Amino acid sequence: MKKTPGPIMLFLLLCIGLLAIFPLVGDDFYTELITKIMILSIFTISLDLLIGFTGLISFGHAAFFGIGAYFLAIFFQDAEQINYWWALTLTLSGTALASLIVGWICIRTSGIYFIMLTLAFAQMFFYFFFESPHFGGDDGIFISSKPDLSIAAEELVDLGNEHHFYYFVLTWMVAVYLFLSMVLRAPFGYILVAIKANEQRVRALGYSTQYYKLVSFVIAGTIAGLAGFLEAAHTSFVTPAYLSWHESGIAIMMVVLGGMGTLFGAVIGTFAVVFLQDLLPAITDHWQIIMGGIVIAIVLFLPNGIAGALYSLHALLNKKGLAKADADD
Amino acid sequence: MDSSFYLIQLLNGIQYGFLLFLVASGLTLIFGIMGIINLAHGSFYMIGAYLGFWFTGLTGNLFTGILLALPVSLGVGYLVERFAISQLYARDHLYQVLLTYGLILIANETQRILWGSDVHSVPIPQTLAGSFQLTGNQAYPVYRLFISISCIVIALGMYWVIQKTRLGMTIRAGASNREMVQILGINVDRLFAVVFSMGVTLAALAGMLSAPVNTVYPGIGDNILIISFVVVVIGGIGSIKGAFIGAMLIGLADTFGKVLLPEMASMVVYALMAAVLIWRPQGLFGRA
Known part of the structure; x- marks a missing residue:
């Protein structure tokens, strides 16, 4: 992963700062909405590891989000007290195992077959929860209590409190971002990026690309499971819709x-899309048409996304700065 | 549950397989020749179903309805290819997935504006309304047989076009080596427009034919889209023969899955696909 340029880093820190003070000044509706967005961001950051770095276009990533959510719901739906550490460990190992099995099968294919196979597995899990009478079916499952985050009987944060939950999720989001940045700056990350650029060549250099792709798939799946876990804990409710291909x-x-x-682009994209989904229905009842138009416009005019535009802007300003420095000489 | 019950299920499975074949054959050609992943293919099925419903309502007869709806579908396909799909030929799969996903959103909302969110039924024409009595209490509707026969006729027609005509020759050549066809001086732009519009029309026709059996409702295209992709991937991308075998396999697996394993019926087809791909990652008739 390339080093993020200073001004962009500064911009990101500013955004984190704004997020940190938001609950103190903003209203409760948006505090809750942003909590939801940050949970989704953890999910989309993990998808970026696959799409943007490893070159694996997974069209079934929501499955792991859903599986994470269902792990919490199935094992703890009636629990009076949910031990956070135990629930988290169980969820993460569960989703890691699921993504290991799915990944092991899917990475044997590539291109459109990979896209379709990940989709097929996601659909299988979707119908498994949708039709199974044991796991709530299409009604979903309610979870009767919030996870209890304590160390040595000392409650650290009260997850029933919306503000506490907000900061809890913000911490998780920053932690996931830092963790993946670290992974991507390590030699392992460079090999992932190289696989995206030219898998044949990486294999010719003697790396087992299948192994690297699988590890990347499992990391992404597990983080998606984490996001699902947080969503289930936040809303106390899970539904098969979490796993749908939409x-x-x-x-x-x-x-x-x-x-x-x-990585940070995924967060920006998540904020942008959810805010659009929140704002557009106020303008017109048929906002999905506008949404579709925006999607098409991105493909045609902004293929590198908002982060790409930021990078171009940075490069442009730098060039101007250099030109000015030259003129001064 | 006697043997005639299973015979009816068999006929239903085959009929569903034929309909899937109409949708999937277009999808597989569009991918094989144009290299496009077309997520909006299900939307064309939906558009077909709604156009069929609409024109049948206007004219009072399913056959004239279909005759009027077909050229409209062809036109829709042509316009979408010219204005949206043609931007994607040199682009990564990711952008194809994204742009056609945007088309789905637009198609679904347009449907809601034009026809609302209600479920509509399309009457079966008088001449095909009856059913065959198989045994004392088992009957098979004539209309379902009509669907199967229409699909066989269309499939034979496709076979003739693809195997015996000059257009078919270019299509086959395009599926096996696109660059070479271009180098030989074939107008690839025109070929792509023809293939895409044909694929769209086939999907729309499948929607029209199935409208009296399945009713017409919002989101009708989404399910058929995913299932058609399963068919295409099982059969091997770009292979018409593969699409046919895949469609029959899925049609039968889905129908018998619902009868024998009602609790996990919808999982059966996806499990079948996963199994085939583990065994042959390029599909049954695909080239590696």
Whole structure:
């Protein structure tokens, strides 16, 4: 992963700062909405690892989000007290195992076959939860209590409190971003990017590309599971709709709109799309047409997304700066 | 549950398979020749179903309805290819997925504006309204047989066009080596427009034919889209023969899955697809 230029880094820190003070000044509706967006951002960041860095276009990533959510719901729906650490460990190992199995099969294919196979698995999981009478079917499952985040009987944050939950999710989002930046700056990350650029050549250099792709798939799946876990804990409700292929499609849209291969772009894209979904219905009842038009416009005019535009702007300003420095000499 | 019950299920499965074939054959050609992943293909099925419903309502007869709806579908396909799809030929799969996803959103909303969110039914024409009595209490509707026969006729027609005509020759050549066809001086732009509009019309026709059986409702295209992709991928992308075998496999697996394993019926087809791809990652008749 390339080093993020200073001014863009500064811009991101400013955004984090704004997010940190928002609940103190903003109203409760938007605090809750932003909590939801940040959870989705964790999900889309993990998808960016696949699409933007490894070159694996997964069209079934929502499955792991849903599986994470269902792990919490199935094992703890009636629990009076949910031990956060135990629930989190269980969810993450569960989604890691699921993504290991699905990934192991899917990475054997490439191109459109990979896209379709990930879609097929996601559909299988969707119908599994949708039709199964044991797991709530199409009604979904309610979870009766919030996870209890304590160390040595000392409650750290009260997840029933909307503000606490907000900061809890913000911390998770920043942590996931930093973790993936670290992974991508390590030699492992460089190999992923190289696989995206030219898999044949990486294989010729003696790397087992299948192994790297699989590890990337499992990391992304597990983080998506984390996001699902947080969503289920936030709303205390899970539904098979979490796994639908529309969710996977919207997630791809968020990543591309924000800008692939930058991690923070996925977050920007998620914010942009959810705010559009929130604002457009106020303008017209038929806002989906506008949404569709925006998607098409992105493809035609903004293929590198918002982050790409930021990078171009930065490059442009730099060039101007250099020209000015030359003139001064 | 006697043997005639299973015979009816078999006929239903084959009929569903034929309809899937109409949708999937266009999809597989569009991918094989043009290299486009067309997520909006299900929307064309939906457009066909609604146009069929609309024109049948206007004229009072399904056959004239279909005759009027077909040229409209052809026109829609041509316009979409010229203004949207043609921008995608040199682009990555990711952008194709995204742009055609945008088309789905627009098509679904347009449907809602024009025809609302209600479920509509299309009457079966008088001449085809009856049913065959198989045994004392098992009957098979004539209209379903009509669907199967129409599909066989269309499939044979397609076979003739693709195997025996000059256009078919270019299509086959395009599917196996696009660059070479271009180098030989074939007008690829025109070929793409023809293939896409034909694919759209086939999908729309499938929507029209199935409208009296399945009713017409919003989101009708979404399910058929995903299932058609399953068919195409099982059969091997770009292969018409593969699409046919795949469509029959899925049609039968889905129908018998609903009878024998009602609790996991919808999973069966996806499990079948996963199994085929583990065994042959390029599909049954695909080239590696």
